[in-house]
Amino acid sequence: MKDYAGADPGFDPDVYRTLLESTLAIPWRIDWATMTFAYIGPQIEPLLGWPRGSWKTIDDWASRIHEEDRQRVVDFCVSQSMAGVDHEADYRALTRDNGYVWIRDVVHVVRDETGKVESLVGFMFDITERKKTEQDLLDMQKRLETLSFEDGLTGASNRRMFDNRLETEWKSACRKGTPLSAILIDLDHFKQFNDRYGHIAGDECLIRVAGALKQAGRRPRDVVARFGGEEFVILLPETDAASALHLAECCRDAIDDLQIPHEGSQCSTLVTASIGVGTTQPAVRTGARDFLAAVDRLLYAAKQQGRNRIVAATV
Structure with a gap:
């Protein structure tokens, strides 16, 4: 995969790749016309267990979203992308061993010179610990409300x-x-x-x-x-x-x-x-x-x- 999430052609691709692959966030790029992954960072495999090469189409992404979140997230992301609107979504991504990880997907819509959607680029962030903290705080709040x-x-x-x-x-x-x-x-x-x-x-x-x-x-x-x-x-x-x-x-x-x-x-x-x-x-x-x-x-x-x-x- 030679195209690294919309890199500036004047920028050294090896340096850019090193930057992308050294961050904890997972960079990715999807070609809008074919709905295929042009790139996804190697960080995806240790996080979710799915081989990097198995992320081929948007269907691979959708099928690896928890079934309780899938329809909501797919409908939202597709509609926002079609409208050319940058967006983000939180969801549970399925791991290869039947577990799940909370992901925040931040998406930027790339347009060509005519304004037509050309590709989507973004980053996946592991927010599992943040979600656990939020749930703990919510549980505590509910308990305090009960006690009151x-x-x-x-x-x-x-x-x-x-x-x-x-x-x-x-x-x-x-x-x-x-x-x-x-x-x-x-x-x-x-x-x-x-x-x-x-x-x-x-x-x-x-x-x-x-x-x-x-x-x-x-x-x-x-x-x-x-x-x-x-x-x-x-x-x-x-x-x-x-x-x-x-x-x-x-x-x-x-x-x-x-x-x-x-x-x-x-x-x-x-x-x-x-x-x-x-x-x-x-x-x-x-x-x-x-x-x-x-x-x-x-x-x-x-x-x-x-x-x-x-x-x-x-x-």
């Missing part, structure tokens, strides 16, 4: 997450005309539990209860959150009164099944819960906060009636 909406003790959603979802689901229910339910759960005589068994045991109790509640409310859109202290709340989008009451009963049974001793309780020898269950048909003229306050009153009624029970109503 997660209760640090129990792993349930926190109050911030619940408040955000309550507003979102309220608006959604208003648009769709669907019911919205919520369950408020308060562990009975929990101060006495901490006084008798200590705060470490109290924390462990909350963790176990949160786990049981998350198992009970497992639909993708349900939100199980720690509401504060020993209170939990479950938000139930598109859930009618009968279904909400059934889930509340499952939650109560799940807490009973934990069999956590509570000798300081005035209503049982085990940890129990008082539960308020409310269902409403959201409307623009009313507010999500008013709905939550109504459910809280149902929880208060359960406590007033002796605790360790469920009070449910349409509000």
